[in-house]
Amino acid sequence: MTRFSDFRVLVVEDQSDVRSMLRKVLSDLGITQIFEASDGREALLFMDDAFDFVNLVICDWNMPSMSGMDLLRQLRTVNNDMPFLMITGRSDKDSVVAAKGAGVSAYIRKPFSPKQVEAKLRILQEKYKIE
Amino acid sequence: MFFDIILFGLVALGGILVLCGIWLRVTRLRHRLHQERDISLLTYAMDHHDAGVAVLDPHDHRVLYQNKSYQCFAPDITSVLAQVRWDERTHTETVHRVDTRKEDRFLSVSVFPVIDNTGLLRCWVISVRDITQTHTDHLLQMQTRKLEAMAALTGGIAHDFNNIFSIIEGFTRLSQVADHDTQHDYTDRVLNAVFRGADLCRRMMTFSRAEVQTEDVIDCGQVLTDHAEKFIAHTYPYGGRIKLYTDFDMGCAVRLSEDVLFQIVSALLQNAIEAIDDAENATGDIILSVQSVSSNDVPPAVQHAAGFDGGRIVKLSVIDDGAGVAADIAERVFDPFFSTKDSGRGTGLGLSLVYALIKNAGGFVDFVSYAGEGTTVDVYLPESDDVPQSREARGHRNNADSDDFDLSRCRALVVDDEEDIVALTANMLRSYGMDVLEANNGNQALVQYDDCDGDIDVVITDVRMPELNGVQLAELIRSIDPNVNIIFMSGYPVSAQGNGNAVPVTDVCLKKPVDPDGLKDVICSVLQRQDGRQAGRVQYWQ
Numbered sequence A: 001m002t003r004f005s006d007f008r009v010l011v012v013e014d015q016s017d018v019r020s021m022l023r024k025v026l027s028d029l030g031i032t033q034i035f036e037a038s039d040g041r042e043a044l045l046f047m048d049d050a051f052d053f054v055n056l057v058i059c060d061w062n063m064p065s066m067s068g069m070d071l072l073r074q075l076r077t078v079n080n081d082m083p084f085l086m087i088t089g090r091s092d093k094d095s096v097v098a099a100k101g102a103g104v105s106a107y108i109r110k111p112f113s114p115k116q117v118e119a120k121l122r123i124l125q126e127k128y129k130i131e
Numbered sequence B: 001m002f003f004d005i006i007l008f009g010l011v012a013l014g015g016i017l018v019l020c021g022i023w024l025r026v027t028r029l030r031h032r033l034h035q036e037r038d039i040s041l042l043t044y045a046m047d048h049h050d051a052g053v054a055v056l057d058p059h060d061h062r063v064l065y066q067n068k069s070y071q072c073f074a075p076d077i078t079s080v081l082a083q084v085r086w087d088e089r090t091h092t093e094t095v096h097r098v099d100t101r102k103e104d105r106f107l108s109v110s111v112f113p114v115i116d117n118t119g120l121l122r123c124w125v126i127s128v129r130d131i132t133q134t135h136t137d138h139l140l141q142m143q144t145r146k147l148e149a150m151a152a153l154t155g156g157i158a159h160d161f162n163n164i165f166s167i168i169e170g171f172t173r174l175s176q177v178a179d180h181d182t183q184h185d186y187t188d189r190v191l192n193a194v195f196r197g198a199d200l201c202r203r204m205m206t207f208s209r210a211e212v213q214t215e216d217v218i219d220c221g222q223v224l225t226d227h228a229e230k231f232i233a234h235t236y237p238y239g240g241r242i243k244l245y246t247d248f249d250m251g252c253a254v255r256l257s258e259d260v261l262f263q264i265v266s267a268l269l270q271n272a273i274e275a276i277d278d279a280e281n282a283t284g285d286i287i288l289s290v291q292s293v294s295s296n297d298v299p300p301a302v303q304h305a306a307g308f309d310g311g312r313i314v315k316l317s318v319i320d321d322g323a324g325v326a327a328d329i330a331e332r333v334f335d336p337f338f339s340t341k342d343s344g345r346g347t348g349l350g351l352s353l354v355y356a357l358i359k360n361a362g363g364f365v366d367f368v369s370y371a372g373e374g375t376t377v378d379v380y381l382p383e384s385d386d387v388p389q390s391r392e393a394r395g396h397r398n399n400a401d402s403d404d405f406d407l408s409r410c411r412a413l414v415v416d417d418e419e420d421i422v423a424l425t426a427n428m429l430r431s432y433g434m435d436v437l438e439a440n441n442g443n444q445a446l447v448q449y450d451d452c453d454g455d456i457d458v459v460i461t462d463v464r465m466p467e468l469n470g471v472q473l474a475e476l477i478r479s480i481d482p483n484v485n486i487i488f489m490s491g492y493p494v495s496a497q498g499n500g501n502a503v504p505v506t507d508v509c510l511k512k513p514v515d516p517d518g519l520k521d522v523i524c525s526v527l528q529r530q531d532g533r534q535a536g537r538v539q540y541w542q
Helices: A015-027 A042-051 A069-077 A091-104 A116-126 B003-045 B069-081 B131-176 B181-211 B221-236 B258-277 B299-307 B350-360 B419-429 B441-450 B471-482 B516-529
Strands: A009-012 A033-037 A056-060 A084-088 A104-111 B050-055 B061-066 B091-099 B104-115 B123-129 B215-218 B242-249 B253-257 B283-294 B311-321 B362-371 B376-384 B411-415 B433-439 B458-462 B485-492 B510-511
Touching: A009 A015, A009 A042, A015 A033, A015 A116, A015 B003, A033 B471, A042 A056, A042 A069, A056 A069, A056 A116, A069 B510, A084 A091, A104 A116, A104 B458, A116 B471, B003 B091, B003 B350, B050 B069, B061 B069, B069 B091, B069 B123, B104 B131, B104 B362, B131 B181, B181 B471, B215 B221, B215 B376, B221 B242, B221 B258, B221 B283, B242 B485, B253 B458, B258 B311, B258 B376, B350 B376, B411 B419, B411 B441, B411 B471, B419 B433, B419 B458, B419 B516, B433 B441, B441 B458, B458 B471, B458 B516, B485 B516, B510 B516
Parallel strands: A009 A033, A009 A056, A056 A084, A084 A104, B242 B283, B411 B433, B411 B458, B458 B485, B485 B510
Antiparallel strands: B050 B061, B050 B123, B091 B104, B104 B123, B215 B253, B283 B311, B311 B376, B362 B376
């Protein structure tokens, strides 16, 4: 048992190398239940069945067909409390404000380090009492 | 006739030869009997010796001879022989622990190489002895000593803190009902008691994990000459029969901070003064001297124990002709809280502190005392090759001008697992006009930091916290914002943090309890440096 072993994470990211890097970072932190989706549509399909099961969504902002923001809005119609960690290359104030407004729980700026992921997971865990 | 003579001669010769033969045989027989008797005596002796002895083949370690005792060791000895060192030049002796079904046994095994005249190895002689009893006795003795020391230690701590707490409780209660003026006096007394407690804690921590590593090189003689008179007179207003004679050599450079030197001298002098108080026939003379001596002038036992390898040594001596102590007590004088004095007179920490400080400075303390005649304490420190720095050069490294800096626009995040310390620190900061966020653990701190999007000027965190310690917290916050200002607070000396608690040397670490003015100065200096950050990170502050 590690601190993060209760996380059940869905990673939504269109680039497979970033996906596998995230998987590596998360499993190094002791998370064993990691699911992957390569775009928003696949994520929604997965979440249809797994809404009660998954307790954290980590999602890229920029994806073709359905952006991270679109996915977030769709998810928020069903569950307002789902922890949602946005990964973004945008660091301008407007984007951050927009993301917060849409209900992002936390965001990570690219490029990111494993420590940064750990910091954000701790914050989400503390805020959402993921145990 | 002629033939008769010849015949007789031959017979006589034959007889003589036969007699010679018989004599030779008898002699040989007797010799063999002697040899056999010797061997049987040797075998008898060997078999009745409690040590197991065996002769082994020089090449494949096959047993050529073994005595009875050795056969008793036989079941365990194979595994032991696999561990011993086979050194053809010298004999080796090692102690091995053997698990038998019933109990652990300790075997002392000696291996002797037997070399003949031509320098060839003829055989190995193994000698095995069971030293379980001696070993156990020794361990038991050690354990008893340890327990005694522990009991003295906990008793001493409890006693001292109980006094302090009584003072705090008493005066706090009194001040609740006192008028304004008296209240001020009472709170002063409470503060003094707190300082005493903090000082005691600091001394105990110095003892438990003392690190006196310092960049300072001081000239012991010079420093003591400059300050001792004032310092000693101030600390011990001695009078009456106590006379202090000093003799300081100049140029005794040692790597030691001035504070530590004063601590050592003050502890030794206090002991000397009290020893004189206890002896009616003492003259009251105390000699305090500092000399630079060659390592050859140091007693060999001290040289060996301290591990000095040549070079010059600085010797600091305190000699009194007070009460002295007996040899059995002299053995224990370095135990923490061991005291020969009545309760309430001295903490019993003096000499143990001196011991810890000197040991960590790479030196040695020699304590010689005779009951009724007096005590000599010699402190030996390796002399430093570096040139002693002036007091100014060693002085404060950091002089931020806190008056120039306006803290009222700044926001701080205070993290400590002790809620009262968070409240206290936060209140101090608020009194400078700062906006303060509080957190009781690392994770809460991360949330606070995230909630305000990192809009925090300075994070002030404890080092030792459960789950996520201050250093780890700093790492995580810096992963989000590498430029964040972090100030650490710790009850332990900067260099004495345990594993994973080491504050990066480039960071600022404050000693607890934090003094309000010091805290303000440090925050100002850290924030001022923010502009010049590119020029290099913060130097340390102690």
